[in-house]
Amino acid sequence: MTNTTKNSILAFEYFTASGENDKCISSEAEALIRALLDDLKDFDVTIILNNTYKHVADGYSNVNPIIIEGSLEDYLKDNLDGFEKAIYIAAENDNHLYNIAKILEDKDIFIYNSNSEACFKSSDKFELFESLYGAVPQPLTNKFKIDSKGYWKRAVENLYKKWQAEDPLTKLKLIIKPINGVDCENVVILNDIDELSYDLEDIFPPGSRILVQEFIDGEDISVSLMVHDGKAIPLSINKQFVEIKGDFERYLGGMLPYETDFKDQILEVAIKACETLEGLNGFVGVDLRLNPDETDLYNVYLIEINSRFTTPYVGLQKIANFNIANSIIDWIDGKMDSEDLEKIISFDGHVEFKKVKDHLMIEVF
Numbered sequence: 001m002t003n004t005t006k007n008s009i010l011a012f013e014y015f016t017a018s019g020e021n022d023k024c025i026s027s028e029a030e031a032l033i034r035a036l037l038d039d040l041k042d043f044d045v046t047i048i049l050n051n052t053y054k055h056v057a058d059g060y061s062n063v064n065p066i067i068i069e070g071s072l073e074d075y076l077k078d079n080l081d082g083f084e085k086a087i088y089i090a091a092e093n094d095n096h097l098y099n100i101a102k103i104l105e106d107k108d109i110f111i112y113n114s115n116s117e118a119c120f121k122s123s124d125k126f127e128l129f130e131s132l133y134g135a136v137p138q139p140l141t142n143k144f145k146i147d148s149k150g151y152w153k154r155a156v157e158n159l160y161k162k163w164q165a166e167d168p169l170t171k172l173k174l175i176i177k178p179i180n181g182v183d184c185e186n187v188v189i190l191n192d193i194d195e196l197s198y199d200l201e202d203i204f205p206p207g208s209r210i211l212v213q214e215f216i217d218g219e220d221i222s223v224s225l226m227v228h229d230g231k232a233i234p235l236s237i238n239k240q241f242v243e244i245k246g247d248f249e250r251y252l253g254g255m256l257p258y259e260t261d262f263k264d265q266i267l268e269v270a271i272k273a274c275e276t277l278e279g280l281n282g283f284v285g286v287d288l289r290l291n292p293d294e295t296d297l298y299n300v301y302l303i304e305i306n307s308r309f310t311t312p313y314v315g316l317q318k319i320a321n322f323n324i325a326n327s328i329i330d331w332i333d334g335k336m337d338s339e340d341l342e343k344i345i346s347f348d349g350h351v352e353f354k355k356v357k358d359h360l361m362i363e364v365f
Contacts, residue, residue, distance in 0.1 A: 009329075010083045010109070011036060012048040014090035014100070018072040019050030023358040028311055030056060031360050032089050035317040036309065037063060039325035046083070048072065073099055080107045087112040087282070087325065089309045092123035092180045097308055111281075112329050114227075114307035118279030122307040123180045125211045128277070135276045136269050137298040139289075140214035143179060148206040153196050156212055160193045163214060173215035175249075176200070178208065187249040189215055216301050218291035221258070223270035224312045226324075226341070227284045228332050232274035233342055234267050235324070238312045240287075241354070253354035253361075256315050257347060262290055262299055269300045277305060282328050285310035311360070315351030318364050322346065 013033035015025055030053070037045065037060055045063045049056055057065040068075050073096070086109050090097045101116035114122070121127045126143040140163050144152045156174075164172045174190040186203050190196060204210055220240035226233045239258040243250045260266065270286040285306040291299055317324055322344045330336040353362045 007042070008044040008046065008083075008085070009040065010046050010048070010080075010086040010088075011040060012072070012086075012088050014072060014088075014096050016053035016056055017048045017050055017068065017075075019052045019069070021052065027359045028314075028355075029089075031314045031362070032309055032311070035314045036087070036089065036325055039317060039323050040087075042326065048075065073103060076100065076103045076107075080104075080109060083107075083109055085110045085112070087329070091308065092119075092306070093178075095120075095123060095180065098123055112325075112332055114281045114284070115279040118277055118281070118307050121277060122280075122305045125177075125179055125304055128305060132273055132276055132302065136273045136302045137300065138302050139175075139216050142212050144210050144212060146201065146204045146206050146208040146210060156196060157193055159212065175213045175215040176204070177211050177213075178204070179211055180209075189244065189249065216289040216291055217293075218289045218301075221260075221266060221288045221290045221300075222254070222310070222312065223266060223286045223288065224256075224310065224316060225270060225274055225284045225286065226328055226331065227274050227280040227282065228328075228338075230275055230278070231338050232271045232280075232284070233338060233345070234271060235316060235345060236312065236347065237263060237266055251355070253352070254312065255350065255352040256312050257350065260290070262292065265300045266290065269302055273302050273305060277307075280305070280307055281332065283309045283313055283324070285312065311353065314360070315353055315362060315364075316347065318362070319347045319349040319351055321348060 013029050015029035016033050033056055041062060046066060047057055047063055048066050048068060051067050051069060054065060054067050057063045086104055088100060090100050098116055098119040101113060101119045104111050105116055121131050129138055129141045142159055144155060146152050177187040188203060220242045222238045222240055224235040224238060226235060236257040238254050238256040240254045241252040243252050266288060269288060273286055274280050274284055287303040289301045289303055327341055331341050349364055351362060351364050353360055
């Protein structure tokens with residue numbers, strides 16, 4: 001299998017290439033890969049698809065599909081001869097994002113995505129916390145491993161007492177989530193330390209690695225950026241719709257671009273975070289918590305960095321007056337400098353996207 005033309009590129013999205021049939025994700029995954037294919041219309045694209053998703057390539061005259069069965073990562077390890085460049089979409093869960101970046105790097109394929117080290121650090125939320133410690137505001141954070149005897153609960157209780165003693169006038173709430181989760185997957189909010197007695201092992205089985213953080217009240221915000229060689233250029237601020245139901249968080253969608261009086265502070269934190277974490281490349285999403293409380297030390301807290309294409313890309317691609325993916329490729333290839341790139345960034349309209357019955361619904365207005 002070869003990829004010989006000058007303008008050829010390998011593209012894929014993890015779920016549509018692996019054939020995973022998670023209804024909560026498949027609609028979003030298809031929207032993401034279609035947006036990328038729309039942007040790559042000037043390239044000869046080879047796309048990897050599972051047979052279940054072979055229809056994704058329909059209607060694209062410049063796209064040559066390779067239909068596979070089984071593990072995407074196993075396929076990549078053995079079938080990349082002739083390919084020189086790749087751009088792809090994957091998520092952090094089960095280290096897929098890191099694993100794919102490492103496979104492609106080991107095969108000497110040039111990727112228009114973040115390198116494997118940046119993917120590893122951004123996928124492991126505690127590694128990210130340590131990498132950015134002191135650079136940007138972050139919630140109090142620690143990590144634990146779930147053990148079958150429940151010793152981890154005592155450790156969390158002791159941590160809670162320590163953190164609460166540091167700020168006795170504020171009622172401390174905790175948030176517990178997987179070290180490398182995606183969106184609001186298995187995110188639990190503890191309004192009181194007594195709630196730690198709940199049977200959380202049903203959510204986090206023994207052996208699980210979890211992140212325990214101070215819960216910051218406020219708005220859920222994200223920033224979409226393009227990053228290359230230590231330079232971060234913001235595309236938009238996005239409002240996230242997150243539902244807190246009982247003790248659980250659930251991601252429902254978002255809207256963009258989002259106007260806020262805290263624009264400067266939001267962009268300052270997002271840009272600083274991206275320019276501090278080495279190896280970020282291409283499209284990057286930064287999740288933040290906006291807390292406008294004047295009594296708080298900071299208004300904007302970094303929650304995580306997604307070193308990958310994120311859902312807002314689907315909306316931005318629909319209202320952009322320039323080609324996002326093509327601009328990323330030109331910037332990384334040195335065909336465009338950052339000043340010229342900043343000049344062409346503009347959007348007409350707004351986008352709202354919601355998850356409705358496991359489908360991603362997109363409205364442009």
